[in-house]
Amino acid sequence: MKNKPAPLLNPGTLxxxxxxxxxxxxxDELVQQELDDTTA
Known part of the structure; x- marks a missing residue:
């Protein structure tokens, strides 16, 4: 991807x-994968 996707936003706090x-x-494994914005 040329542009990284926007982070997941908490609907209560935005x-x-x-x-x-x-x-x-x-x-835990999926949380780390979802929050990892450095691995291609």
């Missing part, structure tokens, strides 16, 4: 979601 917030929905 700020980027943290690993802790995503931990309730996804397993």
């Amino acid at each position: 700020k980027p979601m943290t690993a802790r917030e995503l931990d309730g929905v996804f397993c």
Whole structure:
């Protein structure tokens, strides 16, 4: 991708979601993959 996708936003705060917030929905491995913006 030429442009990185926008970060996931918390609908309540409209700020980027943290690993802790995503931990309730996804397993740890998927949280790390979702928040990793450096690996191609």
